[in-house]
Amino acid sequence: MGIKRYAIYLTIALQSMSVVAGSERSSEHHFEPSEIAQFAKHVEKYSAAHRAHVFIIGRVGQPSHTLPEGVEFTHVAIAVYSQITTNNGEKRYGYAIHNLYQQANNPAKSELVIDYPTDFFWSVKELKAGIAIPKLSVQKQILEAINNGVAEQVHNPKYSLIANPYNNQRQNCTEHTLNVINAALYKTSDMAQLKANTKAYFNAQPLPVSRFKLFFGSVFKDEIYRKDHSGRVRIATFTSIRDYLEQYDLLAHSTVITPKQSSEEI
Template sequence: MNSKTLLMIIIVSVIGFTSPSSWAGSQSDAAIQHAPEKIVKFAKDVEKYAASKGARAFIIARMGRPEKELPAGIRFTHTAVALYSNITLDNGETVQGYAIHNLYQKTGQSDKSELVIDYPVDFFWGAHELKAGILIPSVEVQEKLIQLIASGKDKSLHNENYSVIANPFNNRFQNCTEYTLDLLNAAIYDTQDVAQLKVNAKAHFKAQRVKTSPLKLMFGSMFMDDVSTKDHKGKVYTSTFTTIGEYLRQNQLSEEFIAYTDSGDIESL
Protein backbone atom coordinates (compact mmCIF):
# COMPACT_ATOMS: atom_id res chain seq x y z
CA MET A 1 0.00 0.00 0.00
CA ASN A 2 1.57 3.32 -1.02
CA SER A 3 1.47 6.46 1.15
CA LYS A 4 -1.12 8.22 -1.04
CA THR A 5 -3.56 5.30 -0.74
CA LEU A 6 -3.01 5.15 3.03
CA LEU A 7 -3.66 8.88 3.33
CA MET A 8 -6.95 8.58 1.45
CA ILE A 9 -8.06 5.68 3.67
CA ILE A 10 -7.30 7.77 6.76
CA ILE A 11 -9.21 10.74 5.32
CA VAL A 12 -12.28 8.65 4.53
CA SER A 13 -12.28 7.05 7.98
CA VAL A 14 -11.89 10.42 9.70
CA ILE A 15 -14.59 12.16 7.68
CA GLY A 16 -16.94 9.19 8.03
CA PHE A 17 -20.69 9.29 7.64
CA THR A 18 -21.23 12.24 9.96
CA SER A 19 -19.22 14.71 7.92
CA PRO A 20 -21.22 17.75 6.75
CA SER A 21 -21.38 16.49 3.19
CA SER A 22 -22.88 13.18 4.29
CA TRP A 23 -25.96 14.93 5.66
CA ALA A 24 -26.38 17.45 2.87
CA GLY A 25 -29.80 17.05 1.30
CA SER A 26 -30.06 19.95 -1.14
CA GLN A 27 -29.74 17.97 -4.35
CA SER A 28 -32.59 17.89 -6.85
CA ASP A 29 -31.56 14.52 -8.33
CA ALA A 30 -31.29 12.27 -5.26
CA ALA A 31 -31.96 8.57 -5.83
CA ILE A 32 -35.40 7.26 -4.96
CA GLN A 33 -35.63 5.52 -1.56
CA HIS A 34 -39.30 4.46 -1.39
CA ALA A 35 -41.95 3.00 -3.67
CA PRO A 36 -43.24 5.72 -6.03
CA GLU A 37 -46.86 5.23 -4.98
CA LYS A 38 -45.88 5.68 -1.33
CA ILE A 39 -44.07 8.94 -2.13
CA VAL A 40 -47.02 10.23 -4.14
CA LYS A 41 -49.44 9.48 -1.30
CA PHE A 42 -47.20 11.11 1.28
CA ALA A 43 -46.70 14.22 -0.87
CA LYS A 44 -50.47 14.56 -1.31
CA ASP A 45 -51.04 14.06 2.41
CA VAL A 46 -48.58 16.87 3.21
CA GLU A 47 -50.36 19.14 0.73
CA LYS A 48 -53.76 18.30 2.21
CA TYR A 49 -52.51 18.96 5.73
CA ALA A 50 -51.09 22.37 4.82
CA ALA A 51 -54.23 23.28 2.90
CA SER A 52 -56.43 22.22 5.83
CA LYS A 53 -54.58 24.80 7.93
CA GLY A 54 -55.25 27.52 5.36
CA ALA A 55 -51.57 27.88 4.45
CA ARG A 56 -50.99 29.91 1.30
CA ALA A 57 -47.25 29.92 1.99
CA PHE A 58 -45.29 27.69 4.33
CA ILE A 59 -41.78 26.40 4.99
CA ILE A 60 -41.29 22.74 4.10
CA ALA A 61 -38.40 20.42 4.98
CA ARG A 62 -37.31 16.87 4.19
CA MET A 63 -34.81 14.31 5.42
CA GLY A 64 -32.25 13.75 2.68
CA ARG A 65 -30.18 11.43 4.86
CA PRO A 66 -31.06 8.78 7.47
CA GLU A 67 -31.77 10.34 10.86
CA LYS A 68 -28.96 8.36 12.53
CA GLU A 69 -26.40 10.08 10.27
CA LEU A 70 -27.45 13.61 11.23
CA PRO A 71 -25.44 15.60 13.79
CA ALA A 72 -27.11 16.41 17.10
CA GLY A 73 -29.72 19.15 16.78
CA ILE A 74 -30.22 18.75 13.03
CA ARG A 75 -33.45 16.98 12.05
CA PHE A 76 -33.93 17.89 8.39
CA THR A 77 -31.45 18.39 5.55
CA HIS A 78 -33.33 20.49 3.00
CA THR A 79 -35.69 23.43 3.50
CA ALA A 80 -37.70 25.47 1.01
CA VAL A 81 -40.76 27.70 0.61
CA ALA A 82 -44.05 26.23 -0.64
CA LEU A 83 -46.60 28.56 -2.23
CA TYR A 84 -50.21 27.69 -3.11
CA SER A 85 -50.29 28.27 -6.86
CA ASN A 86 -51.98 27.60 -10.17
CA ILE A 87 -50.03 24.73 -11.72
CA THR A 88 -50.14 23.87 -15.42
CA LEU A 89 -49.97 20.13 -16.09
CA ASP A 90 -48.29 18.52 -19.10
CA ASN A 91 -51.70 18.15 -20.77
CA GLY A 92 -52.37 21.88 -20.43
CA GLU A 93 -54.85 21.52 -17.58
CA THR A 94 -54.50 24.01 -14.73
CA VAL A 95 -54.82 22.77 -11.16
CA GLN A 96 -54.19 24.28 -7.78
CA GLY A 97 -51.47 22.98 -5.51
CA TYR A 98 -48.20 23.89 -3.86
CA ALA A 99 -45.18 24.93 -5.91
CA ILE A 100 -41.94 24.62 -3.96
CA HIS A 101 -39.25 27.27 -4.36
CA ASN A 102 -35.86 25.67 -3.68
CA LEU A 103 -32.20 26.48 -3.57
CA TYR A 104 -30.56 23.30 -4.93
CA GLN A 105 -26.92 22.43 -5.46
CA LYS A 106 -26.02 22.28 -9.13
CA THR A 107 -25.57 18.79 -10.52
CA GLY A 108 -21.86 18.16 -11.06
CA GLN A 109 -20.91 21.43 -9.38
CA SER A 110 -21.78 20.98 -5.72
CA ASP A 111 -20.19 24.24 -4.56
CA LYS A 112 -22.68 26.22 -6.67
CA SER A 113 -26.46 26.49 -6.35
CA GLU A 114 -29.45 27.45 -8.42
CA LEU A 115 -33.08 28.36 -7.76
CA VAL A 116 -35.50 25.63 -8.87
CA ILE A 117 -39.29 25.32 -8.64
CA ASP A 118 -40.61 21.80 -8.18
CA TYR A 119 -43.63 20.13 -6.58
CA PRO A 120 -44.24 17.96 -3.50
CA VAL A 121 -43.72 14.62 -5.27
CA ASP A 122 -40.42 15.86 -6.72
CA PHE A 123 -39.45 17.34 -3.37
CA PHE A 124 -39.85 14.05 -1.50
CA TRP A 125 -38.66 11.76 -4.33
CA GLY A 126 -35.19 11.18 -2.86
CA ALA A 127 -36.10 11.53 0.83
CA HIS A 128 -34.63 8.80 3.05
CA GLU A 129 -37.50 8.99 5.53
CA LEU A 130 -41.01 10.12 4.71
CA LYS A 131 -41.17 12.79 7.34
CA ALA A 132 -41.88 16.43 6.54
CA GLY A 133 -41.12 19.54 8.49
CA ILE A 134 -44.03 21.99 8.21
CA LEU A 135 -43.68 25.56 9.43
CA ILE A 136 -46.62 27.87 8.72
CA PRO A 137 -45.81 31.55 9.26
CA SER A 138 -48.32 34.15 10.38
CA VAL A 139 -50.82 35.31 7.76
CA GLU A 140 -49.01 38.64 7.38
CA VAL A 141 -45.64 36.97 6.76
CA GLN A 142 -47.27 34.55 4.30
CA GLU A 143 -48.68 37.48 2.32
CA LYS A 144 -45.33 39.24 2.21
CA LEU A 145 -43.55 36.04 1.14
CA ILE A 146 -46.03 35.60 -1.70
CA GLN A 147 -45.54 39.22 -2.81
CA LEU A 148 -41.75 38.91 -2.61
CA ILE A 149 -41.62 35.79 -4.78
CA ALA A 150 -44.30 37.00 -7.21
CA SER A 151 -42.29 40.19 -7.79
CA GLY A 152 -39.14 38.20 -8.63
CA LYS A 153 -37.20 40.06 -5.95
CA ASP A 154 -36.49 36.77 -4.20
CA LYS A 155 -33.81 36.14 -6.84
CA SER A 156 -31.79 39.13 -5.64
CA LEU A 157 -31.25 37.27 -2.34
CA HIS A 158 -29.64 34.25 -4.00
CA ASN A 159 -25.90 33.72 -3.62
CA GLU A 160 -24.76 30.87 -5.88
CA ASN A 161 -21.66 30.13 -3.76
CA TYR A 162 -22.76 27.09 -1.76
CA SER A 163 -21.58 25.56 1.49
CA VAL A 164 -23.60 23.02 3.44
CA ILE A 165 -22.54 24.73 6.68
CA ALA A 166 -22.95 28.33 5.47
CA ASN A 167 -22.80 30.99 8.17
CA PRO A 168 -26.21 32.74 8.20
CA PHE A 169 -24.69 35.96 9.53
CA ASN A 170 -22.69 36.84 6.42
CA ASN A 171 -23.11 36.41 2.67
CA ARG A 172 -19.89 34.64 1.68
CA PHE A 173 -21.73 31.35 1.13
CA GLN A 174 -25.36 30.28 1.23
CA ASN A 175 -27.29 27.04 1.69
CA CYS A 176 -31.00 26.23 1.37
CA THR A 177 -31.88 27.11 4.96
CA GLU A 178 -29.99 30.41 4.88
CA TYR A 179 -31.78 31.31 1.66
CA THR A 180 -35.11 30.47 3.32
CA LEU A 181 -34.16 32.60 6.34
CA ASP A 182 -33.20 35.46 4.02
CA LEU A 183 -36.58 35.22 2.26
CA LEU A 184 -38.42 35.28 5.58
CA ASN A 185 -36.43 38.24 6.87
CA ALA A 186 -36.91 40.10 3.59
CA ALA A 187 -40.65 39.62 4.09
CA ILE A 188 -40.58 40.51 7.79
CA TYR A 189 -38.38 43.60 7.45
CA ASP A 190 -39.60 44.61 3.97
CA THR A 191 -36.11 44.93 2.49
CA GLN A 192 -33.86 43.07 0.06
CA ASP A 193 -30.73 44.81 1.33
CA VAL A 194 -28.59 41.76 2.09
CA ALA A 195 -26.22 43.60 4.42
CA GLN A 196 -29.16 44.83 6.50
CA LEU A 197 -30.73 41.36 6.53
CA LYS A 198 -27.50 39.94 7.96
CA VAL A 199 -27.44 42.62 10.67
CA ASN A 200 -31.03 41.76 11.58
CA ALA A 201 -30.29 38.02 11.61
CA LYS A 202 -27.29 38.55 13.88
CA ALA A 203 -29.45 40.56 16.28
CA HIS A 204 -32.47 38.27 16.45
CA PHE A 205 -31.79 34.80 15.02
CA LYS A 206 -30.14 32.01 17.02
CA ALA A 207 -28.20 29.65 14.74
CA GLN A 208 -27.49 25.93 15.25
CA ARG A 209 -24.06 24.87 16.46
CA VAL A 210 -22.68 22.19 14.11
CA LYS A 211 -21.73 19.47 16.56
CA THR A 212 -19.18 17.47 14.63
CA SER A 213 -15.47 17.21 15.28
CA PRO A 214 -13.13 20.00 14.14
CA LEU A 215 -11.00 17.34 12.41
CA LYS A 216 -13.95 16.22 10.28
CA LEU A 217 -14.78 19.82 9.42
CA MET A 218 -11.16 20.48 8.48
CA PHE A 219 -10.89 17.44 6.21
CA GLY A 220 -14.36 18.09 4.79
CA SER A 221 -13.42 21.64 3.84
CA MET A 222 -10.18 20.40 2.27
CA PHE A 223 -11.60 17.60 0.15
CA MET A 224 -15.29 18.37 -0.45
CA ASP A 225 -16.33 21.21 -2.74
CA ASP A 226 -19.59 21.87 -0.90
CA VAL A 227 -18.03 22.20 2.57
CA SER A 228 -16.25 25.38 3.62
CA THR A 229 -15.43 26.96 6.96
CA LYS A 230 -14.00 30.13 5.42
CA ASP A 231 -17.08 32.13 6.45
CA HIS A 232 -16.76 31.11 10.12
CA LYS A 233 -14.57 32.34 12.94
CA GLY A 234 -14.17 29.85 15.76
CA LYS A 235 -17.13 27.55 16.36
CA VAL A 236 -19.30 26.68 13.36
CA TYR A 237 -22.97 27.70 13.34
CA THR A 238 -25.53 27.38 10.58
CA SER A 239 -29.27 27.83 10.02
CA THR A 240 -31.63 24.84 10.13
CA PHE A 241 -35.34 24.21 9.70
CA THR A 242 -35.65 23.89 13.49
CA THR A 243 -33.82 27.14 14.29
CA ILE A 244 -35.93 28.99 11.72
CA GLY A 245 -39.09 27.60 13.32
CA GLU A 246 -37.92 28.61 16.80
CA TYR A 247 -37.09 32.08 15.49
CA LEU A 248 -40.60 32.63 14.11
CA ARG A 249 -42.28 31.14 17.17
CA GLN A 250 -40.32 33.26 19.63
CA ASN A 251 -41.37 36.37 17.73
CA GLN A 252 -45.04 35.32 17.49
CA LEU A 253 -44.75 34.96 13.72
CA SER A 254 -45.78 31.30 13.31
CA GLU A 255 -49.11 29.49 13.18
CA GLU A 256 -47.87 25.87 13.06
CA PHE A 257 -44.49 24.18 13.61
CA ILE A 258 -44.56 20.38 13.33
CA ALA A 259 -43.06 17.20 11.92
CA TYR A 260 -45.52 15.13 9.87
CA THR A 261 -44.93 11.42 9.10
CA ASP A 262 -46.26 9.08 6.44
CA SER A 263 -48.36 7.35 9.10
CA GLY A 264 -50.11 10.65 9.80
CA ASP A 265 -48.40 11.20 13.14
CA ILE A 266 -47.89 14.82 14.10
CA GLU A 267 -45.09 15.97 16.40
CA SER A 268 -45.05 19.52 17.70
CA LEU A 269 -41.60 21.03 17.41
Protein backbone atom coordinates in the same frame (compact mmCIF):
# COMPACT_ATOMS: atom_id res chain seq x y z
CA MET B 1 0.52 10.35 10.86
CA GLY B 2 0.78 7.17 8.76
CA ILE B 3 -0.76 7.11 5.30
CA LYS B 4 -3.22 4.35 6.22
CA ARG B 5 -4.42 6.14 9.37
CA TYR B 6 -4.64 9.41 7.42
CA ALA B 7 -6.83 7.74 4.79
CA ILE B 8 -9.14 6.31 7.46
CA TYR B 9 -9.52 9.73 9.13
CA LEU B 10 -10.20 11.37 5.79
CA THR B 11 -12.90 8.85 4.90
CA ILE B 12 -14.63 9.37 8.24
CA ALA B 13 -14.42 13.14 7.83
CA LEU B 14 -16.03 13.20 4.41
CA GLN B 15 -18.73 10.72 5.38
CA SER B 16 -19.57 12.72 8.50
CA MET B 17 -19.98 15.92 6.49
CA SER B 18 -22.08 14.30 3.78
CA VAL B 19 -24.89 13.64 6.23
CA VAL B 20 -25.66 17.36 6.38
CA ALA B 21 -26.35 17.35 2.65
CA GLY B 22 -29.85 17.29 1.31
CA SER B 23 -30.03 20.07 -1.26
CA GLU B 24 -29.54 17.86 -4.28
CA ARG B 25 -32.02 16.96 -6.97
CA SER B 26 -31.97 13.23 -7.64
CA SER B 27 -33.88 10.75 -9.80
CA GLU B 28 -33.10 7.93 -7.37
CA HIS B 29 -35.96 6.91 -5.10
CA HIS B 30 -36.00 4.75 -1.97
CA PHE B 31 -39.76 4.25 -1.68
CA GLU B 32 -42.39 3.12 -4.15
CA PRO B 33 -43.55 6.01 -6.37
CA SER B 34 -47.15 5.49 -5.25
CA GLU B 35 -46.05 5.70 -1.60
CA ILE B 36 -44.16 8.93 -2.24
CA ALA B 37 -47.10 10.44 -4.10
CA GLN B 38 -49.51 9.45 -1.34
CA PHE B 39 -47.29 11.01 1.31
CA ALA B 40 -46.85 14.19 -0.73
CA LYS B 41 -50.61 14.46 -1.16
CA HIS B 42 -51.12 14.05 2.57
CA VAL B 43 -48.65 16.89 3.24
CA GLU B 44 -50.57 19.08 0.80
CA LYS B 45 -53.95 18.28 2.33
CA TYR B 46 -52.69 18.85 5.86
CA SER B 47 -51.16 22.21 4.93
CA ALA B 48 -54.25 23.37 3.05
CA ALA B 49 -56.46 22.41 6.00
CA HIS B 50 -54.36 24.73 8.18
CA ARG B 51 -54.77 27.71 5.83
CA ALA B 52 -51.17 27.54 4.67
CA HIS B 53 -50.90 29.68 1.56
CA VAL B 54 -47.16 29.89 2.23
CA PHE B 55 -45.17 27.67 4.60
CA ILE B 56 -41.68 26.41 5.37
CA ILE B 57 -41.12 22.75 4.51
CA GLY B 58 -38.29 20.39 5.44
CA ARG B 59 -37.33 16.91 4.25
CA VAL B 60 -34.82 14.23 5.26
CA GLY B 61 -32.11 13.44 2.73
CA GLN B 62 -30.19 11.08 5.02
CA PRO B 63 -31.27 8.52 7.64
CA SER B 64 -32.12 10.37 10.84
CA HIS B 65 -29.65 8.40 12.96
CA THR B 66 -26.75 9.71 10.85
CA LEU B 67 -27.59 13.39 11.29
CA PRO B 68 -25.63 15.68 13.63
CA GLU B 69 -27.32 16.55 16.90
CA GLY B 70 -29.83 19.36 16.42
CA VAL B 71 -30.26 18.74 12.68
CA GLU B 72 -33.59 17.06 11.97
CA PHE B 73 -34.10 17.96 8.31
CA THR B 74 -31.47 18.24 5.60
CA HIS B 75 -33.28 20.37 3.01
CA VAL B 76 -35.58 23.33 3.61
CA ALA B 77 -37.66 25.35 1.16
CA ILE B 78 -40.75 27.53 0.88
CA ALA B 79 -44.03 26.06 -0.37
CA VAL B 80 -46.52 28.41 -2.05
CA TYR B 81 -50.13 27.60 -2.99
CA SER B 82 -50.19 28.30 -6.71
CA GLN B 83 -51.93 27.68 -10.00
CA ILE B 84 -50.01 24.84 -11.66
CA THR B 85 -50.02 23.85 -15.32
CA THR B 86 -49.74 20.07 -15.76
CA ASN B 87 -47.88 18.35 -18.60
CA ASN B 88 -51.11 18.02 -20.57
CA GLY B 89 -51.84 21.74 -20.20
CA GLU B 90 -54.47 21.39 -17.50
CA LYS B 91 -54.64 24.17 -14.90
CA ARG B 92 -55.04 23.16 -11.26
CA TYR B 93 -54.11 24.45 -7.81
CA GLY B 94 -51.49 22.98 -5.54
CA TYR B 95 -48.23 23.76 -3.79
CA ALA B 96 -45.18 24.89 -5.76
CA ILE B 97 -41.99 24.51 -3.75
CA HIS B 98 -39.29 27.16 -4.13
CA ASN B 99 -35.91 25.50 -3.61
CA LEU B 100 -32.23 26.24 -3.64
CA TYR B 101 -30.57 23.10 -5.07
CA GLN B 102 -26.94 22.21 -5.64
CA GLN B 103 -26.05 21.96 -9.31
CA ALA B 104 -25.64 18.32 -10.34
CA ASN B 105 -22.38 18.87 -12.23
CA ASN B 106 -20.95 21.44 -9.82
CA PRO B 107 -22.02 20.89 -6.19
CA ALA B 108 -20.15 24.01 -5.04
CA LYS B 109 -22.73 26.06 -6.97
CA SER B 110 -26.48 26.32 -6.47
CA GLU B 111 -29.53 27.28 -8.51
CA LEU B 112 -33.12 28.19 -7.71
CA VAL B 113 -35.65 25.58 -8.81
CA ILE B 114 -39.42 25.33 -8.44
CA ASP B 115 -40.77 21.80 -8.11
CA TYR B 116 -43.79 20.09 -6.56
CA PRO B 117 -44.41 17.89 -3.50
CA THR B 118 -43.89 14.52 -5.19
CA ASP B 119 -40.65 15.82 -6.76
CA PHE B 120 -39.61 17.32 -3.44
CA PHE B 121 -39.94 14.01 -1.58
CA TRP B 122 -38.80 11.77 -4.45
CA SER B 123 -35.28 10.98 -3.22
CA VAL B 124 -35.78 11.16 0.55
CA LYS B 125 -34.33 8.49 2.83
CA GLU B 126 -37.26 8.84 5.23
CA LEU B 127 -40.87 9.88 4.61
CA LYS B 128 -40.99 12.73 7.07
CA ALA B 129 -41.90 16.38 6.59
CA GLY B 130 -41.32 19.40 8.77
CA ILE B 131 -44.04 22.02 8.43
CA ALA B 132 -43.80 25.56 9.84
CA ILE B 133 -46.75 27.77 8.94
CA PRO B 134 -46.26 31.51 9.55
CA LYS B 135 -49.13 33.73 10.61
CA LEU B 136 -51.31 34.85 7.73
CA SER B 137 -49.89 38.39 7.68
CA VAL B 138 -46.36 36.96 7.40
CA GLN B 139 -47.46 34.55 4.67
CA LYS B 140 -48.70 37.53 2.68
CA GLN B 141 -45.39 39.32 3.12
CA ILE B 142 -43.41 36.27 1.96
CA LEU B 143 -45.71 35.77 -1.02
CA GLU B 144 -45.32 39.42 -2.03
CA ALA B 145 -41.54 39.12 -1.75
CA ILE B 146 -41.45 35.97 -3.91
CA ASN B 147 -43.71 37.57 -6.52
CA ASN B 148 -41.35 40.56 -6.63
CA GLY B 149 -38.31 38.40 -7.38
CA VAL B 150 -36.74 38.66 -3.92
CA ALA B 151 -35.67 34.98 -3.93
CA GLU B 152 -33.38 35.71 -6.88
CA GLN B 153 -32.13 38.96 -5.33
CA VAL B 154 -30.97 37.26 -2.11
CA HIS B 155 -29.47 34.20 -3.82
CA ASN B 156 -25.72 33.63 -3.61
CA PRO B 157 -24.82 30.72 -5.92
CA LYS B 158 -21.60 29.96 -4.00
CA TYR B 159 -22.74 26.89 -2.08
CA SER B 160 -21.62 25.40 1.21
CA LEU B 161 -23.31 22.65 3.19
CA ILE B 162 -22.41 24.48 6.38
CA ALA B 163 -22.88 28.07 5.23
CA ASN B 164 -22.70 30.71 7.95
CA PRO B 165 -26.11 32.48 8.00
CA TYR B 166 -24.53 35.61 9.53
CA ASN B 167 -22.61 36.54 6.37
CA ASN B 168 -23.01 36.13 2.61
CA GLN B 169 -19.74 34.43 1.69
CA ARG B 170 -21.51 31.14 0.97
CA GLN B 171 -25.11 29.97 1.07
CA ASN B 172 -27.19 26.81 1.46
CA CYS B 173 -30.91 26.09 1.11
CA THR B 174 -31.76 26.92 4.71
CA GLU B 175 -29.90 30.22 4.76
CA HIS B 176 -31.57 31.18 1.49
CA THR B 177 -34.98 30.39 2.99
CA LEU B 178 -34.11 32.57 5.99
CA ASN B 179 -32.96 35.35 3.66
CA VAL B 180 -36.31 35.32 1.84
CA ILE B 181 -38.24 35.39 5.11
CA ASN B 182 -36.19 38.29 6.47
CA ALA B 183 -36.33 40.19 3.20
CA ALA B 184 -40.12 39.90 3.40
CA LEU B 185 -40.26 40.97 7.05
CA TYR B 186 -37.88 43.91 6.71
CA LYS B 187 -38.92 44.84 3.16
CA THR B 188 -35.37 44.95 1.87
CA SER B 189 -33.07 42.78 -0.21
CA ASP B 190 -29.99 44.72 0.88
CA MET B 191 -27.70 41.94 2.01
CA ALA B 192 -25.73 44.00 4.52
CA GLN B 193 -28.94 45.01 6.27
CA LEU B 194 -30.33 41.47 6.18
CA LYS B 195 -27.18 40.03 7.73
CA ALA B 196 -27.12 42.72 10.41
CA ASN B 197 -30.71 41.83 11.32
CA THR B 198 -29.91 38.12 11.27
CA LYS B 199 -27.02 38.63 13.70
CA ALA B 200 -29.28 40.68 15.97
CA TYR B 201 -32.32 38.38 16.12
CA PHE B 202 -31.65 34.90 14.74
CA ASN B 203 -30.13 32.10 16.83
CA ALA B 204 -28.25 29.75 14.53
CA GLN B 205 -27.85 26.06 15.38
CA PRO B 206 -24.39 25.04 16.63
CA LEU B 207 -23.05 22.17 14.51
CA PRO B 208 -21.31 19.51 16.63
CA VAL B 209 -18.72 18.40 14.08
CA SER B 210 -15.06 18.43 15.03
CA ARG B 211 -12.70 20.98 13.54
CA PHE B 212 -10.65 18.11 12.15
CA LYS B 213 -13.56 16.84 10.09
CA LEU B 214 -14.51 20.34 8.97
CA PHE B 215 -10.93 21.05 7.92
CA PHE B 216 -10.53 17.95 5.79
CA GLY B 217 -14.02 18.35 4.35
CA SER B 218 -13.23 21.91 3.26
CA VAL B 219 -9.92 20.86 1.76
CA PHE B 220 -11.32 18.11 -0.44
CA LYS B 221 -14.87 19.25 -1.09
CA ASP B 222 -15.44 22.89 -1.98
CA GLU B 223 -19.14 22.62 -1.10
CA ILE B 224 -18.00 22.11 2.50
CA TYR B 225 -16.52 25.52 3.21
CA ARG B 226 -15.10 26.49 6.60
CA LYS B 227 -13.62 29.96 6.06
CA ASP B 228 -16.88 31.88 6.46
CA HIS B 229 -16.99 30.80 10.13
CA SER B 230 -14.97 32.18 13.02
CA GLY B 231 -15.12 30.10 16.16
CA ARG B 232 -17.83 27.47 16.49
CA VAL B 233 -19.69 26.51 13.33
CA ARG B 234 -23.34 27.60 13.45
CA ILE B 235 -25.88 27.01 10.69
CA ALA B 236 -29.50 27.75 9.87
CA THR B 237 -31.79 24.72 10.18
CA PHE B 238 -35.50 24.03 9.87
CA THR B 239 -35.72 23.95 13.66
CA SER B 240 -33.88 27.24 14.18
CA ILE B 241 -36.10 28.97 11.60
CA ARG B 242 -39.22 27.57 13.24
CA ASP B 243 -37.98 28.71 16.65
CA TYR B 244 -37.15 32.15 15.22
CA LEU B 245 -40.71 32.58 13.92
CA GLU B 246 -42.14 31.35 17.21
CA GLN B 247 -39.91 33.58 19.35
CA TYR B 248 -41.18 36.72 17.63
CA ASP B 249 -44.83 35.61 17.48
CA LEU B 250 -44.75 35.07 13.71
CA LEU B 251 -45.65 31.37 13.74
CA ALA B 252 -49.22 30.09 13.45
CA HIS B 253 -48.58 26.34 13.59
CA SER B 254 -45.83 23.74 13.20
CA THR B 255 -45.79 19.97 12.98
CA VAL B 256 -43.91 16.91 11.80
CA ILE B 257 -45.74 14.62 9.39
CA THR B 258 -44.92 10.92 8.89
CA PRO B 259 -46.90 8.15 7.16
CA LYS B 260 -47.51 6.31 10.43
CA GLN B 261 -49.15 9.23 12.14
CA SER B 262 -51.12 12.03 10.58
CA SER B 263 -49.18 14.62 12.56
CA GLU B 264 -47.04 15.06 15.60
CA GLU B 265 -47.02 18.48 17.23
CA ILE B 266 -43.59 20.02 17.66
